[in-house]
Amino acid sequence: MSELNIKFxxxxxxxxxxxxxxxxxxxxxxxxxxxxxxxxxxxxRNLFDLDKNGYGTAVYSFSKNKRNYSLVCFxxxxxxxxxxxxxxxxxxxxxxxxxxxxxxxDDIDRLKDNVPKQEVGxxxxxxxxxxRANRSVRAFDHVVNSLSQGKQPDKxxxxxxxxxxxxxxxxxxxxxxxxxxxxxxxxxxxxGPFRLEMMLVYLVRQFTFDQVNHIAKSKxxxxxxxxxxxxxxxxxxxxxxxxxxxxxxVNHPTLLHQWIYCREKALKDIRSIKEVxxxxxxxxxxxxxxxxxxINSWLTDSNYQNGKINxxxxxxxxxxxxxxxxxxxxKHLWNxxxxxxxxxxxxxxLEYIVSMMMEPYDDIIDPLVNKMSSEEDExxxxxxxxxxxxxxKILENNYKSIIKINFEEKNSTANFWFIxxxxxxxxxxxxxxxxxxxxxxxxxxxxxxxKLYEKILIAKQSKTIGExxxxxxxxxxxxxxxxxxxxxxxxxxxxxxxxxSLVPIDMLRLKLSFFxxxxxxxxxxxxxxxxxxxxxxxxxxxxxxxxxxxxNVIN
Amino acid sequence: xxxxxEVDTTSKRASRAAGYSWGISEEIGKAIRSLELFGLPGIxxxxxxxxxxxxxxxxxxxxxxxxxxxxxxxxxxCGVAFLDQCNxxxxxxxxxxxxxNYPLLILPFISKCSxxxxxxxxxxxxxTSFLVSFNKSILSKNIDTKICDLASEIRIxxxxxxxxxxxxxxNELYKLSEETFVEETESLRSKGAGAGLTDxx
Numbered sequence: 001m002s003e004l005n006i007k008f009x010x011x012x013x014x015x016x017x018x019x020x021x022x023x024x025x026x027x028x029x030x031x032x033x034x035x036x037x038x039x040x041x042x043x044x045r046n047l048f049d050l051d052k053n054g055y056g057t058a059v060y061s062f063s064k065n066k067r068n069y070s071l072v073c074f075x076x077x078x079x080x081x082x083x084x085x086x087x088x089x090x091x092x093x094x095x096x097x098x099x100x101x102x103x104x105x106d107d108i109d110r111l112k113d114n115v116p117k118q119e120v121g122x123x124x125x126x127x128x129x130x131x132r133a134n135r136s137v138r139a140f141d142h143v144v145n146s147l148s149q150g151k152q153p154d155k156x157x158x159x160x161x162x163x164x165x166x167x168x169x170x171x172x173x174x175x176x177x178x179x180x181x182x183x184x185x186x187x188x189x190x191x192g193p194f195r196l197e198m199m200l201v202y203l204v205r206q207f208t209f210d211q212v213n214h215i216a217k218s219k220x221x222x223x224x225x226x227x228x229x230x231x232x233x234x235x236x237x238x239x240x241x242x243x244x245x246x247x248x249x250v251n252h253p254t255l256l257h258q259w260i261y262c263r264e265k266a267l268k269d270i271r272s273i274k275e276v277x278x279x280x281x282x283x284x285x286x287x288x289x290x291x292x293x294x295i296n297s298w299l300t301d302s303n304y305q306n307g308k309i310n311x312x313x314x315x316x317x318x319x320x321x322x323x324x325x326x327x328x329x330x331k332h333l334w335n336x337x338x339x340x341x342x343x344x345x346x347x348x349x350l351e352y353i354v355s356m357m358m359e360p361y362d363d364i365i366d367p368l369v370n371k372m373s374s375e376e377d378e379x380x381x382x383x384x385x386x387x388x389x390x391x392x393k394i395l396e397n398n399y400k401s402i403i404k405i406n407f408e409e410k411n412s413t414a415n416f417w418f419i420x421x422x423x424x425x426x427x428x429x430x431x432x433x434x435x436x437x438x439x440x441x442x443x444x445x446x447x448x449x450x451k452l453y454e455k456i457l458i459a460k461q462s463k464t465i466g467e468x469x470x471x472x473x474x475x476x477x478x479x480x481x482x483x484x485x486x487x488x489x490x491x492x493x494x495x496x497x498x499x500x501s502l503v504p505i506d507m508l509r510l511k512l513s514f515f516x517x518x519x520x521x522x523x524x525x526x527x528x529x530x531x532x533x534x535x536x537x538x539x540x541x542x543x544x545x546x547x548x549x550x551x552n553v554i555n
Numbered sequence: 556x557x558x559x560x561e562v563d564t565t566s567k568r569a570s571r572a573a574g575y576s577w578g579i580s581e582e583i584g585k586a587i588r589s590l591e592l593f594g595l596p597g598i599x600x601x602x603x604x605x606x607x608x609x610x611x612x613x614x615x616x617x618x619x620x621x622x623x624x625x626x627x628x629x630x631x632x633c634g635v636a637f638l639d640q641c642n643x644x645x646x647x648x649x650x651x652x653x654x655x656n657y658p659l660l661i662l663p664f665i666s667k668c669s670x671x672x673x674x675x676x677x678x679x680x681x682x683t684s685f686l687v688s689f690n691k692s693i694l695s696k697n698i699d700t701k702i703c704d705l706a707s708e709i710r711i712x713x714x715x716x717x718x719x720x721x722x723x724x725x726n727e728l729y730k731l732s733e734e735t736f737v738e739e740t741e742s743l744r745s746k747g748a749g750a751g752l753t754d755x756x
Contacts, residue, residue: 125556174560182559380585381667384639419568442577466639469578470617473635476578 006271015494021506022347026355029516033369034198043539052218054211060203070099071203092132098200125179129172129200133165147216150223162531164208166238170197191370205237206539236534242527246507247426254374257488262368271335280360287359290551302522315349384466398485402446403453414500417443446496448478563588573605574612586663593693604657628655634664641668650711658706666690675714680706
């Protein structure tokens with residue numbers, strides 16, 4: 001490919017929270033890889049039993065060979081004062097479960113008693129993912145009213161909202177009795193991470209369109225219009241995401257590594273291409289051009305996010321000028337583009353260009369998509385036969401900036417992570433102002449690594465780790481992590497997750513960008529709204545869809 | 556039915572609440588998950604043991620010898636220490652612990668050792684024996700359906716990797732397997748193998 005020796009980017013640079021919080025969706029994102037994997041499956045609406053108000057049960061399925069996955073939807077009436085998009089709500093407009101196979105009547109009856117209750121209900125190993133959603137009242141009612149009068153809804157209103165329903169959680173992997181991952185992990189179609197969560201959200205989106213059409217028709221069977229396909233395509237599913245996501249990326253270090261590694265490997269391989277052909281450059285330019293139109297629809301009241309959007313916009317203006325000078329005659333053009341971007345753009349702009357550079361290269365990206373999962377249990381056991389001196393080297397090589405942090409300063413330990421009793425959800429609070437720090441979760445990795453390092457410095461270097469742990473079990477959790485990072489360089493956030501300057505939504509943004517979410521709209525520093533599948537092909541269009549749907553121009 | 560993921564998470568959190576460090580609690584979560592996966596009463600044993608120690612946290616074991624005597628030993632600290640030292644302990648062949656509370660809880664740690672060392676390990680207490688094979692299976696003999704809250708002695712034996720069958724059984728079976736082979740003629744000998752006649756080039 002190249003005589004250049006392009007290296008992987010340094011984790012000390014990539015794994016900083018401000019950088020991770022500047023990641024954008026890409027060809028590696030799970031929404032997009034889900035559609036690529038399932039586009040040739042057979043889609044079917046198996047049951048649609050709603051009353052005139054749109055309340056009732058519906059079932060949608062994907063089938064291929066003898067495998068079926070079915071979304072079971074339960075829509076119900078709730079009062080306005082019961083509608084909350086916080087995870088702490090107890091009632092929702094609709095609740096959903098992805099069932100393994102086609103549900104029997106008994107299954108549906110069982111699920112009907114449990115799925116609408118969400119966290120306080122129980123599902124079984126036959127169910128794979130669980131979710132709930134609320135209507136975006138202003139968009140939903142407007143669409144229903146317009147359609148029932150035979151008119152299409154106002155596009156400008158829909159562009160502002162971007163969806164008819166907003167989910168507040170999508171659960172998987174054994175929660176509330178759902179199937180454990182080990183039961184299904186060998187299925188080839190779900191090798192990519194979060195495939196079944198992505199499937200659930202995709203099918204929910206179809207349900208929202210069917211429901212508005214159904215209610216509108218029930219209101220006025222004579223006059224009612226069907227929602228225009230182009231308008232529907234530009235609607236996604238909203239999501240409100242809080243701190244629940246943040247511990248996930250700390251608690252799954254090898255998985256985090258696989259995600260970042262695949263992104264970095266793609267970048268390295270693309271930068272190594274010596275001769276770039278015109279077609280590939282044009283795909284890059286085309287996606288970049290279309291995506292810039294989408295950026296104008298990223299609306300938020302958050303000063304933090306507006307700062308990021310404005311930095312991206314001004315970077316892209318700069319980049320445009322630079323790109324005009326680029327030609328395929330330049331050897332290692334992508335490397336030139338990357339080097340220029342690194343020197344001239346801010347983090348938002350740089351990572352945006354990195355995402356765009358992947359667009360022409362199916363041959364590089366496709367093999368990586370199936371490597372974005374991890375058999376985490378394989379790396380759980382600590383290699384206790386190793387020496388303390390080995391561990392010291394690992395800490396010094398992999399936590400260079402973390403071991404320099406002074407945790408004696410109050411600002412370095414300003415926050416603590418905890419699990420709230422009422423909803424069993426992760427939260428963060430000020431250590432010096434709130435009660436509960438003694439029940440802190442093990443998410444202060446930087447502080448605990450520093451503590452381990454200080455212990456290691458005074459321990460006998462020839463001791464085995466087993467011997468060291470006999471009298472130091474308080475740091476066992478970070479000893480495990482240190483041996484993981486020794487093998488998986490991108491497994492750790494290289495920042496202080498309890499410092500006063502922490503912006504928790506940076507942690508959420510990292511995960512959401514890998515999901516493929518767009519339109520980040522922080523509502524505080526602890527939760528945000530996003531959009532998924534906006535522009536995605538509709539169910540009946542899947543087989544003919546192409547992968548650049550995410551850049552479809554918003555009308 | 557609770558998922559194994561729920562078993563793991565709840566065991567980990569409960570163990571932390573009972574006074575174990577987060578690192579040990581992580582080990583307990585995986586251990587109880589493993590017991591339940593093998594159909595053994597992990598949750599029941601852990602629940603009873605954590606209730607017992609909630610107000611009086613057990614002592615850690617600082618060193619494992621061939622014989623480990625104490626008034627009361629914690630199955631979790633013994634199990635984790637055993638796991639951490641298994642490469643060294645293997646040389647002792649047989650190791651005994653006296654007065655271990657809820658001895659079933661030590662089992663998943665020994666099972667993990669079996670995987671690490673690539674050797675089967677036999678665990679015996681109170682007339683019950685367990686054979687753990689590479690963390691893939693646990694065979695038990697005389698298992699008591701009642702929960703055992705104290706083992707006066709746990710005997711752990713590392714088993715050498717040797718055949719579990721006689722040479723005669725093997726030879727007879729091998730002879731039968733030969734009946735799938737084709738008798739070689741001169742022609743098959745020269746054409747069937749694929750390699751050249753000389754290996755000196």
